[in-house]
Amino acid sequence: MKNILLLIFLLSVSSLAAQQPINPKAPKIQFDQETLDYGTIEYGSSGHRELKITNIGKEPLIISAVYGSDGGFYVHSFSKEPVAPGKSTVIKFNYDTKRYGSFTRSITVISNADEPSKTIVAKGQVRIPAVKDSVVIQQKAAEPVFPPVNPNAPKIQFDPEILDYGTIEKDANGMREIKCTNTGKEPLILIDVKTSCGCLVASYPKEPLAAGKSCIIQVKYDTKRTGPFQKTITVISNTEEKTHVIKVKGVVNPPLVEEVIQRPNDNVKGKD
Numbered sequence: 001m002k003n004i005l006l007l008i009f010l011l012s013v014s015s016l017a018a019q020q021p022i023n024p025k026a027p028k029i030q031f032d033q034e035t036l037d038y039g040t041i042e043y044g045s046s047g048h049r050e051l052k053i054t055n056i057g058k059e060p061l062i063i064s065a066v067y068g069s070d071g072g073f074y075v076h077s078f079s080k081e082p083v084a085p086g087k088s089t090v091i092k093f094n095y096d097t098k099r100y101g102s103f104t105r106s107i108t109v110i111s112n113a114d115e116p117s118k119t120i121v122a123k124g125q126v127r128i129p130a131v132k133d134s135v136v137i138q139q140k141a142a143e144p145v146f147p148p149v150n151p152n153a154p155k156i157q158f159d160p161e162i163l164d165y166g167t168i169e170k171d172a173n174g175m176r177e178i179k180c181t182n183t184g185k186e187p188l189i190l191i192d193v194k195t196s197c198g199c200l201v202a203s204y205p206k207e208p209l210a211a212g213k214s215c216i217i218q219v220k221y222d223t224k225r226t227g228p229f230q231k232t233i234t235v236i237s238n239t240e241e242k243t244h245v246i247k248v249k250g251v252v253n254p255p256l257v258e259e260v261i262q263r264p265n266d267n268v269k270g271k272d
């Protein structure tokens with residue numbers, strides 16, 4: 001009974017250890033505003049805005065990419081220089097204010113922070129322009145204006161879509177493969193592949209992937225860490241979605257505790 005309780009205790013400790021942050025000193029992103037709100041602005045007015053990012057972690061923050069969710073809302077500039085702990089940097093955006101009506105877009109920041117991919121919302125409304133005789137055109141229910149979709153754009157299909165290790169033993173082979181197929185019509189380029197934890201590493205090909213072709217993303221989990229785990233892999237590419245997230249999960253069993261059974265009469269000497 002004591003050995004069973006010991007095994008349960010070890011499993012509980014291992015599970016808690018696996019859920020602790022791997023690097024407590026990792027850089028962390030803090031936005032100066034949770035939503036980039038343009039409010040109500042005039043047609044043709046300045047669409048330039050700035051977003052302040054502060055590194056509240058303990059290691060330098062490196063921003064590798066910033067994406068707007070469509071062609072009407074784009075990134076004007078950002079710095080790729082490391083941002084020291086406690087310091088800030090500014091990302092500049094521009095919205096095409098010749099598109100009237102309400103709008104909601106997203107900004108995705110890719111970095112080496114504890115959250116490799118972080119997204120905030122940009123929203124606002126552009127007033128409809130007035131005609132020369134000062135009669136304002138009656139605005140219908142506003143509808144989002146999206147840029148034309150490229151029907152030939154590359155598209156990603158993953159196999160599997162969720163990487164499930166199942167239940168494996170400690171020190172087992174942590175290598176796995178994710179098949180990536182370009183189901184679009186133009187070459188697919190994997191710009192970067194990031195993982196949510198140092199215990200999970202990924203390697204990928206840098207060459208363009210022709211339409212209909214496939215490549216392999218190699219993934220390795222550190223199976224010296226016991227207990228259940230849930231991680232993510234973020235694939236950054238030249239698709240219209242820009243980023244794709246793959247979930248990784250599983251359970252690593254701790255080594256079995258050898259049970260020592262002592263019989264009651266083992267220490268009793270036999271009769272003469």
